[in-house]
Amino acid sequence: MPTDIMDREFVHSGHVGCAGCGATIAMRFVLKALGEKTIMVLPACCWSVITGPYPLSALKIPVIHAAFETGGATASGVRAALDMKGDTETTVLTWAGDGGTFDIGFQALSGAVERNENFLYVCYDNEAYMNTGIQRSSSTPYGAWTTTTTGQDWKRLRKKNIVEVLVAHRIPYVATASIAFPDDLLRKAQKAKETKGSKFLHIYASCPTGWRIPSEMSVKIARMAVQTNIFPLYEVEDGRWYTINYKPKEYLVREYFKLQGRFKHLTDQDLDQIQQMVNEDWELLLHKAGDRI
Amino acid sequence: MKRVLEGSHAVAEAVRLAKVQVISAYPITPQTHIVEILSEYCTKGMMKAKFLRVESEHSCMAALIGAQSAGVRTFTATSGQGLTLMHELLHWASGARLPIVMAEVNRALAPGWNIWVDQTDSLAQRDTGWIQIYCEDGQEVLDSTLQAFRLAEAVNLPVMIILDAFYLSHTYEPVEVPDQEEVDQFLPPFAPKFQLDTAHPCGFGPLVTPNDYMEMRYHIAMAMEEALGRFDEIEAAFAAQFNRRYGPVEAIDCEDADIVFITTGTVTSTCRLVLQDLRARGEKVGILKLRLFRPFPAEQIRKKLKSAKKVAVVDRNFSFGASGIFAQEVRAALCNVPDHPTIFGFVAGIGGRDVTPELLEMIYWQTKTSDVPQKESVWMGLREVKNAD
């Protein structure tokens, strides 16, 4: 990786992301790693709006906005066309939110990676339909308030494990990343760029507006998610080889939850239960990585 | 070279000759023969193209939108449920000004499952900004498909080539298949007016406020209008090379006809027989075959129906709560013409039911013996069912 990779910029100022937007930080990092020979497929999500209205664009690379559910399919088409034109160098990047990945875009994603299309799919995860006003998605974590899971109806279903879904498709490379760990994220994006076939990055991108946190806490919360094992950093190659990238400090999950307004209704009992669930998942992951017999 | 081909194969030949570069396809009866042949051509190297075996029709169109935006010629085929599943993206393709060409095999919509011919599926897409051409036979299908690429790329609007399920898609006929060199002369390689290009980055399809959106849509409307003229130009060029021409409409014996049938697709072929028969018996009857449906050739229709007293529109489709769709469109074209012919609408052949010469003759006699239409559209050939009118 060239040492000045952090210096190059592919996002313009003046975009309309919220103050402290984690998705914007994620975009900056990924594009730094991928470079200028990148074409982005952008299904409906916050970034569809962040790029700015016609005739403005906040991105220095070509972007094709796509219908909500078509992230995987549109990218397949772009890739096919580029290959026909003899361009095998340009990276095709789908940049989708959790809604367009876990829910409505699930089919197209599964179809595209089943065909092992040569593209990189990045899901930046702010854990709800933020662009339309904080509605619940299957990526919303257990315990969260959203505008469609209010009061006592807070989400009592676990977050869908999209990474394991992609692992099951046995694609060459799947990884999680967090905006609080830029070096790790850049390395993974770079690695994805150099791998042929389907690649998937699941990036944790804090949302101050939707999570009810102060804008200056975006990175801190993202760091805590990793440190509490709620969002472990790991990679899976060829659907089989797990590598855990960060053995965290194992903070208690309540430290993470109590900082966010979207979790303020949780009781100590709820938090204990969640701690158990997180511990369980972490043990399972360690097992897959060969750290447990 | 003359070959005996299925309608689907005729489509495939045209796609091969047009040197399409990216094809995406999802199987649905009765489109499958089109894509199977194309898949084989790609594998055997007879076509230099990427064939994407997508996982739904919606993804099919999405992939083509992506591919065409990246600057290559694309094609797909679908039918019935598949077409309706694509609906969102049909609007997208035209809004994005992409010259995608698609073969659409008219098929009835579920429930219940019905794989036979019905035009409701393609007509339900009439607002999507796609150019629509309804074909009668195999030759017309091949020729129209070739012309479709040139037309689409001229006005930057997508084009649908429509053929009846089974009656056309699976019927073998002699078809003249042109040589590659001849086609190359008629249809040059795709020269995109815009494309995704890392050397000139921009955003395709961003947020557009009320400030600009209306003008963009107006430009699509203008492109559709321009398509009328281009259609004629392209047909003329085609005729000059291949000596075949079809027109946006085809008027058969309309100059002195009192009653004119308006038909589309294979029903036209049956109607031609009925016409011969009726004329032999001294009836002043004509046929106006509707071929180009979008843009709607209103001027041509008004011209050809100048002297008609009555018009019998045969719709193999229906817009619930209104009437047969072709009938509606024709009424709209004629409503401001003083002394325009009375328009009788008839619905026949829904869900693949046979449209026989007898049925067409019944339509003729009903039209002739009625002064005014009883209803917007009369459903023909219905069986007795409980609670039916």
Next chain:
Amino acid sequence: MNEAENPNPLFMPLTYLTTESNKTGSWRFLRPRYDEKTSPCSATCPAGEDIARIEMLATQGLFKEAWETILWENPFPSVCGRVCFHPCEGQCNRREFDTAVAIHSLERFLADTAIRYGIKPDMKKMSSQKQKVAVIGAGPAGLSAAWFLSMLGYTCHVFEASEEAGGVLRWGIPLYRLPLNSLRHDIQQIEALGVTIYTGKPVSPDVLEIMKKDYDAVFIACGHGRGMSMNVPGEDLKDVSEGLDFLRKLREGKTPPCPGVSAIIGGGNTAIDVARSVVRLGGKALLLYRRRRQDMPALEVEVEMALEEGVQLQELVAPAAVAREGDQIVLTLQEMKIAGEEGGRARVVPDEGKTRKARIDRIFKAIGAQADEPLYQPPAGASGLLSLSHTVLVRGNHGPVMVFGGDLTNETKSVVHAVASGKQAAMALDTLFQEGLEAIVPKLEACRVGEGSSLSMEIYMGAERRLRNPHVVRYEEINTDYFRFIPRVIQPRLLTEERVQSFEEIDLKISANLAMRESERCFNCGLCNQCDNCFIFCPDISVIRDKDHQARHINYDYCKGCGLCVVECPRNAMSLGEEKS
């Protein structure tokens, strides 16, 4: 929006401009800014050394620049890096994370590196002034005053009674703590700046009167040359001598014999110095202190090493009487008991009736010192007297200004406090000459480092340090997510067996590698060390790199005031304030 700029032939949703025309700075209600603050170590250092910056430069391998940063505030890095009691480490924020940074060792490393490579410092000097200043006493206070006055452009003559300059540094502290060439290097450096030192020139009251005609100011920093009395019977016996005299003789190259047992009364560094020197001369040392070991003012590490070297310690005893008994001395000791605590130290009173006797061969007193001559004391209650934290300034109706400093005026008698005194004297004199007496207090006030009495010459001379926010950074303000636990470097030393053989320096060198690893542990509290976190995390690409001092600035056209830069700055070098509309 000028449609003419649109390169597309069709009017369709295709962009052709960037969002840079959208100045999102208008969204802001909080405004971040670069705001370097004060580190607790530098605020605690009596010389106000810019420690956070020193460590930052060392980490970057800029040893010369780091060393020069010390010299701005303290001309004795070789000395202080060896003998300073390093109060800085006691306030180091890192101690709350794992362990304090080894600032003391690092200072020594930087000084030694400069010596090793013969580096000459590039010091900023003001243009020459007409005034001349005489300094009496070439100890740390006097020499520091001369150094700083020279920086400020004044001609300085230093008068030293002994044959060589250095004061207690030359004639008091033993070689195993402060080797001669280390001291000589720092002194030569002071001379190289333009200071003239006259050795062998004691200044009696008559000489002083003559000098007053030639100089615009006289800085008296003779120190405390005379020991304090124990006020016990038998004190005047010849076997009872001053610890400081013993050390002086050693430094003069005479080896005063001390076979048998030498009792040393006292608990300060001088007492320890004497005890450990006795051991090295082959004698036995018995250290007698009136309070507990933890109350001893000497450096803890010195006490520890003394005990390792075989010095005996008796706590809670005070001398009551001295008598001769044949060849030996009998020292009657009064046992003390603890009567309470004040300021963390025990308050002791005699344990009535409990005494014991010690049979020794001689007694060394190390219970404190005072000025040799009365003229060396600042006059009390004179008019025109200005008492500052480390100096006293007396301005009469005629004649030069008299300034008293060093041990004569300092509450805490240490090398670094002497340096502070010299600096304060230089600043006070310069302000007096340029602006007048009334300007001294406010001008010096403006040069404070943090909230204490430490002053910075760098600030005084108008360099960038003056822009620092005086707020002292607390541990809670450090973002510790960016630091890992790293053990503190261990200062290598001679083994105990090796130590007692000679007066060789005990502390050994550390490598540049180890030094940099240690300096990297420094949080650089309040200082920007160019880690680039602000640049990395800004969602609006509003941190722009440039070639200015800060190497970056905030583009307020676009900054939305999210505050991420401020929170992710590991060292609180930024601040968030209200956006004024």
